[in-house]
Amino acid sequence: MAIQWYPGHMAKARRQVQEKLSQIDVVIEIVDARTPLSSRNPMIEELVEQKPRLVLLNKADLADTEMTKRWLEYFETEFSKSLVIDAQRGKGMNKIPEAVRSLAAPLLEKWKRKGINPRALRTLILGIPNVGKSTVINKLAGKKIANIGDKPGVTKKQQWIKVGGEMELLDTPGILWPKFEDEEVGYRLALTGAIKEEIFDFQDTVVFFLKFMKVHYPQLLKQRYDLEELPEDVVDLFDAVGKRRGCLVAGGLIDYDRVAEIIFRDFRHGKFGPVTLETP
Numbered sequence: 001m002a003i004q005w006y007p008g009h010m011a012k013a014r015r016q017v018q019e020k021l022s023q024i025d026v027v028i029e030i031v032d033a034r035t036p037l038s039s040r041n042p043m044i045e046e047l048v049e050q051k052p053r054l055v056l057l058n059k060a061d062l063a064d065t066e067m068t069k070r071w072l073e074y075f076e077t078e079f080s081k082s083l084v085i086d087a088q089r090g091k092g093m094n095k096i097p098e099a100v101r102s103l104a105a106p107l108l109e110k111w112k113r114k115g116i117n118p119r120a121l122r123t124l125i126l127g128i129p130n131v132g133k134s135t136v137i138n139k140l141a142g143k144k145i146a147n148i149g150d151k152p153g154v155t156k157k158q159q160w161i162k163v164g165g166e167m168e169l170l171d172t173p174g175i176l177w178p179k180f181e182d183e184e185v186g187y188r189l190a191l192t193g194a195i196k197e198e199i200f201d202f203q204d205t206v207v208f209f210l211k212f213m214k215v216h217y218p219q220l221l222k223q224r225y226d227l228e229e230l231p232e233d234v235v236d237l238f239d240a241v242g243k244r245r246g247c248l249v250a251g252g253l254i255d256y257d258r259v260a261e262i263i264f265r266d267f268r269h270g271k272f273g274p275v276t277l278e279t280p
């Protein structure tokens with residue numbers, strides 16, 4: 001089953017962002033370090049256009065450190081300035097104001113030339129649901145301002161927030177795809193919590209995950225389910241995990257729905273250890 005989603009608030013969110021962009025000096029785009037490309041909104045290039053942009057690779061604590069280094073290089077060369085952060089623990093976040101200032105250097109220079117008194121730099125946080133926008137805002141503000149939820153779509157209203165004397169932040173709702181053109185993007189977003197559980201198929205998502213893990217992190221998979229070998233076939237792998245976890249139904253058959261759910265939750269709860277779901 002393909003994962004598809006056509007959220008009604010899409011056009012509205014896009015319009016709201018467009019309206020606000022005219023007041024923005026620097027855009028802060030948050031992506032999920034475990035899946036940095038899939039967690040970008042394809043519309044972002046078109047929306048943000050020529051604005052200076054800082055990309056934050058968030059949830060670095062859950063991602064593979066080596067891969068995060070490679071992704072950082074990728075973003076720095078391909079797009080714009082990039083930082084690795086763990087917003088939940090506030091790691092790497094003290095570098096944000098300075099990065100924003102350096103991105104706004106041409107603007108600050110222009111103000112100086114024209115004799116304009118510098119004002120706080122206005123920034124906008126953009127990102128798909130659940131990448132940690134509210135967490136970043138609260139950490140930068142030093143108090144609770146934005147709602148944090150483990151479910152997508154918690155950020156509802158837009159508001160300005162002062163960060164020291166030099167920076168202001170606008171909280172906006174995350175923007176999502178009108179549809180997922182690439183099925184694998186959908187699976188990665190399902191695994192990292194960017195899309196609602198009701199709209200995707202656990203089994204398909206977990207099949208994708210297991211195939212990926214077999215190639216990239218076989219050891220973590222073996223460790224988690226105490227398997228000496230990983231079977232070639234993904235169904236056999238489901239069987240092996242199912243037996244380990246006692247997911248049996250009448251007749252000794254494996255309850256695949258339960259197995260899928262267990263594996264899915266294990267990933268969600270970081271039980272495999274740091275994992276990055278795509279390579280640069």
Ligand SMILES: Nc1nc2c(ncn2[C@@H]2O[C@H](COP(=O)(O)OP(=O)(O)OP(=O)(O)O)[C@@H](O)[C@H]2O)c(=O)[nH]1
Binds near residue numbers: 133149155
């Ligand atoms: N492990 C980890 N969890 C994080 C980090 N940043 C945010 N989270 C968690 O990710 C979930 C989503 O965070 P939010 O800040 O609500 O994300 P959001 O982008 O504002 O989400 P929406 O309101 O749905 O658009 C919450 O459970 C956070 O605690 C991080 O760096 N590491």
